[in-house]
Amino acid sequence: MPSGRDSLVVGQVIGDVLDPFIRSVTLRVIYDGREVINASEFRPSQVANPPMIEIQGNNDPMTFYTLVMVNPDAPSPGNPIEREYLHWLVINIPATGGISLGQEIVAYENPTPSLGIHRLVFAVFRHSERQTINAPGWRPNFFTREFVEVYNLGLPVAATYFTCQREGGYRGRRR
Secondary structure (H helix, E strand, O other), X not given: OOOOOOXXXXXXXXXXXXXXXXXXXXEEEEEXXXXXXXXXXXXXXXXXXXXXXXXXXXXOOOOEEEEEEEEOOOOEOOEOOOOOEEEEEEXXXXXXXXXXXXXXXXXXXXXXXXXXXXXXXXXXXXXOOOOOOOOOOOOOOOOHHHHHHHOOOOOOXXXXXXXXXXXXXXXXXXX
């Protein structure tokens, strides 16, 4: 189980979005050649297009994955009344293939935070058969834990997150 030093615990992803779990596969999320490392910062312009996703660690043809991407800080970290905002949902990703072979049931929506620093969480769940999952009728107030319970997906097998804030919200020198 994750320890107090685990970046998912420190970033409160474990707790706010996910229950403690043991990683059993490797999740790589890559935006335009830059890999997401937990708590790394991206600008909205850097995440405008869907990332490349690699799920490594199981080549069993009877294994499938579901990928969920949520923002637990919407519309603002101080008032997350839309928690969790669903940005992307892809199901039935075969372990022997890529995400493009899965079914995108909620299209990728790029993060565009207007206030504060937002966490964008990717979680992967494993299942042993293709799932029939209905697209939720909304993006705000999606609850990953409830979704997982309804579709009997169990604990995640991998997760990562990055932070994002509006383009003008980054500290540093203006040029």
